[in-house]
Amino acid sequence: MQILLDTLVNAAMASAATALVSIGLALIFGVMRIENFAHGELYMVGAYVTWYVSTSLGMNYFLGLVGAVLVTALIGAAMEIALFRRLRSNPVGCLIITIGVLLVLQTGAILFAGINSTLLVDSPFPGTLKIGALNLPWHRLFVILAAIGLMQVLIWLLRRTMFGRAVRAVAQDREAASLQGISISRVSVAAMMLSAGLAGAAGALMAPIVRISPFMGQPIIITAFIVIIMGGIGSIEGAIIASVLYSTFFTFVSTYVDSTIATIAGLCIMLAVLIFMPNGLMGKAEKV
Amino acid sequence: MRSPGIVMAVALLVAAALLPAVTGDYYTAFGTEIAITVLMLSSYRIIVLTGEWSFAHVVLQGVGAYTAAILVKDLDWPFPVTLAAGAAMAALVAALLSYPLLRMKGFYFLMGSFAAAEAIRLLWRKIPFFGGTRGLSNIPAPYLEIGDFSIDFGDPAHFYHLSLGVVACCLFVMWRMEQARVGGIWRAIQQQDVLAQTVGIESRTYRRLAFVVAAAFAGIAGVLLVYAFGSVTPNRFNLNFALYLMIWAIVGGTRTFYGVVLGGVVLMIFDESLRFAEELRPGIYGLILIGVMLFWPQGLEKLLMPLTRLLGNRARRSDPA
Numbered sequence: 222m223q224i225l226l227d228t229l230v231n232a233a234m235a236s237a238a239t240a241l242v243s244i245g246l247a248l249i250f251g252v253m254r255i256e257n258f259a260h261g262e263l264y265m266v267g268a269y270v271t272w273y274v275s276t277s278l279g280m281n282y283f284l285g286l287v288g289a290v291l292v293t294a295l296i297g298a299a300m301e302i303a304l305f306r307r308l309r310s311n312p313v314g315c316l317i318i319t320i321g322v323l324l325v326l327q328t329g330a331i332l333f334a335g336i337n338s339t340l341l342v343d344s345p346f347p348g349t350l351k352i353g354a355l356n357l358p359w360h361r362l363f364v365i366l367a368a369i370g371l372m373q374v375l376i377w378l379l380r381r382t383m384f385g386r387a388v389r390a391v392a393q394d395r396e397a398a399s400l401q402g403i404s405i406s407r408v409s410v411a412a413m414m415l416s417a418g419l420a421g422a423a424g425a426l427m428a429p430i431v432r433i434s435p436f437m438g439q440p441i442i443i444t445a446f447i448v449i450i451m452g453g454i455g456s457i458e459g460a461i462i463a464s465v466l467y468s469t470f471f472t473f474v475s476t477y478v479d480s481t482i483a484t485i486a487g488l489c490i491m492l493a494v495l496i497f498m499p500n501g502l503m504g505k506a507e508k509v
Numbered sequence: 510m511r512s513p514g515i516v517m518a519v520a521l522l523v524a525a526a527l528l529p530a531v532t533g534d535y536y537t538a539f540g541t542e543i544a545i546t547v548l549m550l551s552s553y554r555i556i557v558l559t560g561e562w563s564f565a566h567v568v569l570q571g572v573g574a575y576t577a578a579i580l581v582k583d584l585d586w587p588f589p590v591t592l593a594a595g596a597a598m599a600a601l602v603a604a605l606l607s608y609p610l611l612r613m614k615g616f617y618f619l620m621g622s623f624a625a626a627e628a629i630r631l632l633w634r635k636i637p638f639f640g641g642t643r644g645l646s647n648i649p650a651p652y653l654e655i656g657d658f659s660i661d662f663g664d665p666a667h668f669y670h671l672s673l674g675v676v677a678c679c680l681f682v683m684w685r686m687e688q689a690r691v692g693g694i695w696r697a698i699q700q701q702d703v704l705a706q707t708v709g710i711e712s713r714t715y716r717r718l719a720f721v722v723a724a725a726f727a728g729i730a731g732v733l734l735v736y737a738f739g740s741v742t743p744n745r746f747n748l749n750f751a752l753y754l755m756i757w758a759i760v761g762g763t764r765t766f767y768g769v770v771l772g773g774v775v776l777m778i779f780d781e782s783l784r785f786a787e788e789l790r791p792g793i794y795g796l797i798l799i800g801v802m803l804f805w806p807q808g809l810e811k812l813l814m815p816l817t818r819l820l821g822n823r824a825r826r827s828d829p830a
Binding site: 256304307308312313314316317318320321322323324325327328329331332336439443446447450454479481482484485488489491492495496499 | 562609612613615616617619620621624625627628631632634635748752755756759788789790791792793794795796797798799802803806
């Protein structure tokens with residue numbers, strides 16, 4: 222019973238973190254038709270910035286969180302302006318470039334703090350909330366609530382603002398949007414900053430919980446790709462639903478069976494979705 | 510003397526065969542690694558010819574490697590048989606995977622090939638029969654004995670010559686295939702998939718064929734790898750190696766047959782010269798990859814173009830751009 226409750230809490234937290242990372246990936250695919258393999262590394266950079274600001278510089282954790290979002294958003298903007306813009310008509314080229322960015326960011330993290338260093342970030346909410354048999358560490362609760370809050374803000378941005386309408390118009394039909402006077406370049410930069418900032422925020426939120434290492438982005442990006450394929454590539458709602466389904470499944474299988482088996486099962490689910498349901502839960506596949 | 514290309518190829522092969530005579534064991538063993546890598550890159554190029562990028566190629570090499578390791582350790586089968594078995598097993602696995610995978614294209618194929626390959630690799634880690642995370646080791650080198658005459662391929666120079674011979678034969682077969690009708694069809698599919706179908710080419714069948722043929726050669730490369738290192742571990746076939754194979758193919762260039770061979774040799778030597786900066790290596794590759802994609806999409810090959818023209822091979826289109 223105790224394990225079941227703990228696993229439920231962990232599943233909820235994993236869902237929240239995965240959703241934050243995956244919606245950014247889905248957003249970029251929707252707007253720019255680019256699969257960003259470096260997205261997991263933006264999550265990693267977020268965790269590193271949080272560590273640097275809050276532990277190394279000794280400042281507040283929340284300043285670290287803000288710093289993480291700012292730094293990753295700037296990296297996102299730089300990727301769009303310096304790299305993707307030059308290869309606009311070549312999605313495969315952009316995909317390959319993101320692999321290059323992935324390797325550069327990983328090596329950057331190694332140069333910054335060493336390959337095997339132990340980096341610790343103190344949570345601003347230590348301790349545990351106890352309700353009967355339920356143990357709820359405050360920081361995990363904070364991660365879940367913050368992720369839900371951020372997603373609400375993102376959905377409000379996309380649904381209710383002029384900027385959001387522009388983003389959705391570009392995602393639906395690039396040429397038509399351009400004919401309406403929407404600047405593709407400006408929307409792309411903004412979308413890239415949003416997407417990267419969300420990944421950075423996820424890294425900052427998880428920094429006190431996970432082990433910070435230069436390679437921490439790899440399992441995350443694999444999970445995120447499984448999730449956005451399940452949810453339908455480019456669909457933000459699909460990514461959120463698939464994050465909850467997949468993370469809950471994964472957490473339970475790795476707690477009760479084994480984490481390698483859970484990964485194999487996840488990969489098989491992704492293959493099955495690709496074969497039998499290429500549109501995913503909510504998306505529209507291009508051409509399979 | 511049919512063409513200057515063949516003469517040049519034979520001359521290069523003879524020059525390569527002289528390597529153990531001029532260097533020590535370390536660089537001879539490195540020469541074996543170069544030969545294996547060239548075989549991997551050339552076979553990967555077959556898939557690239559049809560216009561796809563795959564993450565499964567390295568794991569298919571692993572299928573060949575594990576097949577040979579198990580046959581040698583448990584059944585003590587001789588080298589030529591394990592070589593054939595490794596190739597056949599890799600081709601068989603690829604043939605099975607090709608049914609679901611080649612219904613996909615582009616990004617979907619890339620992710621599908623990753624999912625299938627990673628699942629296979631994790632199974633190797635999980636199943637004790639394959640040695641778990643530590644893999645299989647203590648694989649004896651091939652040994653040839655006919656009457657009084659015997660060769661011990663545990664000697665790096667002998668094994669190098671054996672690998673070079675096997676790789677040269679494979680390259681020749683691949684070269685002939687590319688010159689043949691099937692090679693033309695692969696290129697046609699890459700350039701004009703729909704048009705190829707309208708003139709009656711079953712494009713999915715030919716893409717599947719390319720995937721399986723490439724896997725057979727990757728399997729051979731895997732068998733050579735097992736004997737060269739005497740061991741096989743699942744980590745040798747992880748995503749990083751798949752990424753590196755892709756990077757090398759892009760940086761080296763995939764337009765011409767000779768280009769990918771020469772590119773492979775140059776990049777292996779470059780890679781070795783980076784050994785002093787092991788931790789920085791991924792970042793350096795990342796920067797090179799970005800630079801090549803932005804400024805030089807034809808890759809190293811362009812640098813080698815005058816040389817390839819000398820080899821009498823007309824440039825063929827199959828760049829990633």
